Amino acid sequence: MISMMEMGMQSMQNNNGDAHADKMMELVKNMKIGSAVIDGDKATVPVTDSKSNESTDFLLKKEKGDWKVAFDMSTLMDMASKKMKEHGVDMNSPEIKEKMDSAMQKMNHLQREGSPDDSQ
Numbered sequence: 834m835i836s837m838m839e840m841g842m843q844s845m846q847n848n849n850g851d852a853h854a855d856k857m858m859e860l861v862k863n864m865k866i867g868s869a870v871i872d873g874d875k876a877t878v879p880v881t882d883s884k885s886n887e888s889t890d891f892l893l894k895k896e897k898g899d900w901k902v903a904f905d906m907s908t909l910m911d912m913a914s915k916k917m918k919e920h921g922v923d924m925n926s927p928e929i930k931e932k933m934d935s936a937m938q939k940m941n942h943l944q945r946e947g948s949p950d951d952s953q
Contacts, residue, residue, distance in 0.1 A: 860882070863882050863883045863884050864880055864881070864882065864883070865880070865881045865882075865883050866878060866879075866880055867879035867880070867881065867888075869893065869900075874894060874895040875892065875893065875894055875895070876892075876893040876894075876895075876900065877890045877891065877892055877893070878890070878891045878893060879891075889912060889916065890912075890915075891903075891912075892908050892911075892912075906937070906940055906941070910933075910937070917929070
């Protein structure tokens with residue numbers, strides 16, 4: 834997955850020198866991927882930013898014998914919640930709950946808009 838991201842970012846850089854692609858490439862180059870901890874059909878893989886030493890555990894799920902990174906809304910929200918707690922953000926504050934609800938509504942809307950249309 835990271836190799837695919839890197840190829841996509843390099844393609845963007847080669848096509849138009851996009852500053853966003855430069856930043857994404859830097860993020861990818863700074864990633865250190867740790868050893869997976871497997872628990873049945875789930876695994877966690879720590880990914881650390883070598884500059885900030887900040888680490889995030891990515892969840893993988895086994896599907897039809899292949900390991901895949903879980904990028905479903907629930908998993909992403911759990912990851913975001915964990916990071917916020919690590920940084921001392923009070924997840925029970927009304928302001929945070931309102932922002933999280935708003936973000937979830939936007940993501941759900943985007944997910945509905947981006948889903949394939951069965952009529953095509």
